[in-house]
Amino acid sequence: MADIADYNHEPTVDPRRLRLRTNRPAEPEGHEPVTEEIPDPYGVGVDALAAAEGQSVRASAPTTHGSLFDEATSPALTRPAQWGWRGRLNAALGTKMAPKQDSTETGYRAAIEAIQRTLPGSGVVTVVNTKGGAGKTPTSITLGATLGKHRGRGVVAVDMSESGGTLGIRAARTTDVERTTWDMLGNASRLVSAEAEAGELASYLRLQPTHDEILAGDTDASYDGILGKDECAALGAVLRRHRDLLIVDTAITPQAEAWQWAVHNADVLVVPLPMRRDMAQHAHAMLEGLVKRGLDHLVRSAIVLLCVTPESDPNLESAIVDEFDALGVQTYVRVPFEPVFASGERITLETLSQTSIIAWTNVAAMVTDALAEAISDRRVWQRPQPIPVATEESETPTFMPEEPEPTPIDPAVEPDPAPEPEPVFFVTVDPAALTDSPAEPAVDDAAPDTEVHQPPVHSRRPQPPQPSSFNPYA
Incomplete structure (x- = not known):
């Protein structure tokens, strides 16, 4: 079960300009x-x-929640403690003792920092x-x-x-x-x-x-x-x-x-679940239906909130987790x-x-x-994808720009005469001169000194399937 003391969050994502873009995928050229x-x-x-x-x-990869925040710069570890005996000493004596790294106060501060992160x-x-x-x-x-x-x-x-x-x-x-x-x-x-x-x-x-x-x-x-x-x-x-x-x-x-x-x-489902058998059965059937409808990515990223109410059976928790794990649920919080x-x-x-x-x-x-x-x-x-075009040399699709359409010819306009071909000159070279004093290969000043690598050819990333209809009678 997740606990606030050992909660970790991911590094902040701050693509500032993305919020001005539309949420719909762009059409390929x-x-x-x-x-x-x-x-x-x-x-x-x-x-x-x-x-x-x-x-x-959504992508089909499993969703995970959290990576260790930067402890060296996080104010959660540098601000003086306010809870526990350290907090009482700081308040009474004016000291600035920091909280323990694995304390509840540190975890609470880290959670606040996660809440205040910039969303993309x-x-x-x-x-x-x-x-x-x-x-x-x-x-x-x-x-x-x-x-x-x-x-x-x-x-x-x-x-x-x-x-x-x-x-x-x-x-x-x-x-x-x-x-x-x-x-x-x-x-x-x-x-x-x-x-x-x-x-x-x-x-x-x-x-x-x-x-x-x-x-x-x-x-x-x-x-x-x-x-x-x-x-x-x-x-x-x-x-x-x-x-x-x-x-x-x-x-x-x-x-x-x-x-x-x-x-x-x-984007995220939150499932409140008092630990009662009827509550668990309804929630399980609901999540199972979402998986059948192609929304398994929502089930994987769902956050299930387990709560022990006065009428709950605490022994039911392990059975709930086992059954929900089989559906792909990964996150539970008491x-x-x-x-x-x-x-x-x-x-x-x-x-x-x-x-x-x-x-x-x-x-x-x-x-x-x-x-x-x-x-x-x-x-x-939603990033625009290039158009895959299969070449004759390989069956693997490669990305090639479309050829421009030919300009239509107007029969009323006389076409320009074709340019005359430039003359070709032949120079006779003495083979002995090449043997006695071999010429150095020509060096292109504009060419880089490092070895030239051809860019790799990437195949188009497959799109996930669209979710099926919610209509139970279809």
């Missing part, structure tokens, strides 16, 4: 652009919708479990609050339950005018336009004490609309236009369009039980226990690391 009909009933623009599509394409683009974290009461909404709120506390503005938790969930009810803070997803959809075209100001979106969100924001679902039972694929795509386009990181709270119906959109466009999660009251990060705060900081750090890997991997697959 010489190919006609593929025109796709994307429904846009909310007027957010086809380009904005297209930027959020195709997120399920915007990301989507989807919280899923098809069993009600698994803790998806408390997980979404706590994870968003932890990320917002250490990353600042740019983190939004959004309720994408098809008929409106309890995200707005459980959030720490609300507003006088409680706007919901349908209010944002009614103004989606304005919010993605060039005339929209940066602060306009804030009026539709609820700023939390930890600087993250909440987009609540509409729980009005008199309203007949439900969130479908078009609605979720429009919400995603608006939020990604103004924010960096989305935490998506889902419902329990995998056949619903909103659930499918949230999973297909996820999180403490918090009574406020099950009470139905509003969740505030500062009211949680110190143990829970440390554990959720660890979870947020692992999510950030997984996001950085997934976004970077997505960028690699």
Whole structure:
């Protein structure tokens, strides 16, 4: 099991200019652009919708989380200790003793550094479990609050339950005018336009004490609309236009369009799992279904949060890990039980226990690391690929530029006469002169002194298969 004391994160990835690029793969030169009909009933623009599509394409290599951070320069090891007896001595005597390298305080600081790393683009974290009461909404709120506390503005938790969930009810803070997803959809075209100001979106969100924001679902039972694929795509386009990181709270119906959109466009899955047999069976069936649908990369990078609740069976943990390992899950984290999660009251990060705060900081750090890997991997697959052309000498495809098309000849214009060939001169050389005084080979001044190597020929990297349909009746 992962523990905050021995948590390690990967080196920071900082390709600063990539965020300005589109998320869709570029078409190779010489190919006609593929025109796709994307429904846009909310007027957010086809380009904005297209930027959020195709997120399920990933590399097939296993995903890992973490490598040792640079201990020599990390402030986690150089700042004076504040916890334990070292912290008490520093506070009482004014000393500056650093914490122990393998202490809980050092691990907590390393997790914060991981959360604050620069991501190579915007990301989507989807919280899923098809069993009600698994803790998806408390997980979404706590994870968003932890990320917002250490990353600042740019983190939004959004309720994408098809008929409106309890995200707005459980959030720490609300507003006088409680706007919901349908209010944002009614103004989606304005919010993605060039005339929209940066602060306009804030009026539709609820700023939390930890600087993250909440987009609540509409729980009005008199309203007949439900969130479908078009609605979720429009919400995603608006939020990604103004924010960096989305935490998506889902419902329990995998056949619903909103659930499918949230999973297909996820970079990382977070699966809250109280250690109960029925919870584990639902979560296992859900992940197994994702593997069958071609989304095994999401299962491999999923982060399963194991929690021992009062009604849990602690002996069930080993069986859960064994069964989930067979599906490809690699990351499990124990999180403490918090009574406020099950009470139905509003969740505030500062009211949680110190143990829970440390554990959720660890979870947020692992999510950030997984996001950085997934976004970077997505960028690699979206780089334009050269066109493979097979040559006669070898059956191996090589990359050759296309020949330009010949210029059409106008019969009304008389062609220019062909140039006369230059005369060829023959010089007679005495063989004895070559034998007595051999001439030095000519040296090209512009040629390098080192040996010239031909560039290797690379075959085109195969693209991963597209995920299959979610339609169980197809």
